[in-house]
Amino acid sequence: MSDSTFQTVRLAGGAHASPAEGACVMELASMLAGERFSDHPRAVCPVIAGFLRSYNDRVPPDELDQLYPLAALVVGSASSWGVRRRRTRRLSEWARAADDGRSGQRLARREARHRIVVAAARAAAGMDSELRRSAVSELVDELVAMGHRTPRPLVALAAPPLAEAGASAPPLHPTQQHDDATAP
Secondary structure (H helix, E strand, C coil), rough: CCCCCCCCCCEEECCCCCCHHHHHHHHHHHHCCCCCCCCCCCCCCCCHHHHHHHHHHHCCCHHHHHHHHHHHHHCCCCCHHHHHHHHHHHHHHHHHHHHHCCCCCCCCCCCCHHHHHHHHHHHHCCCCHHHHHHHHHHHHHHHHCCCCCCCCCCCCCCCCCCCCCCCCCCCCHHHHHHHHHHCC
């Protein structure tokens, strides 16, 4: 059998010893991140990784292909403790809303992270197939975005308006002088 790469690996439930046996979505993320093959990649936020590992194991096998783009999306999502805490809270809120009381399981406000990610995965897996696909994709997008700072816009440095149509541009700052300006 040839070596599996991230381009050829088959997604499957559970943990795997090597890509030749298949990979869960987090094992694929470890391959994409250039890390050793693992379902706990360092480049992925542990909250997001826990949710996706649990969700991966609950999705029907014929729907696992939908997880390929999520593996790439979450690489680089590892973040600070505060971001992980916000992501955990969001997963808890999402699980309560998505479950809508069907499972009878209630999450306490300060539930352990593991229970929250499993409850969210369980709620997601219980959704209608089409709804599940978009809901999980949007949730993961939202969780990843929580760790990205919005870059501040660059302030454009505008030249002062010229007094007359034929006026010359203002002189360069001394540190921006052209080489020929310093020639004797």
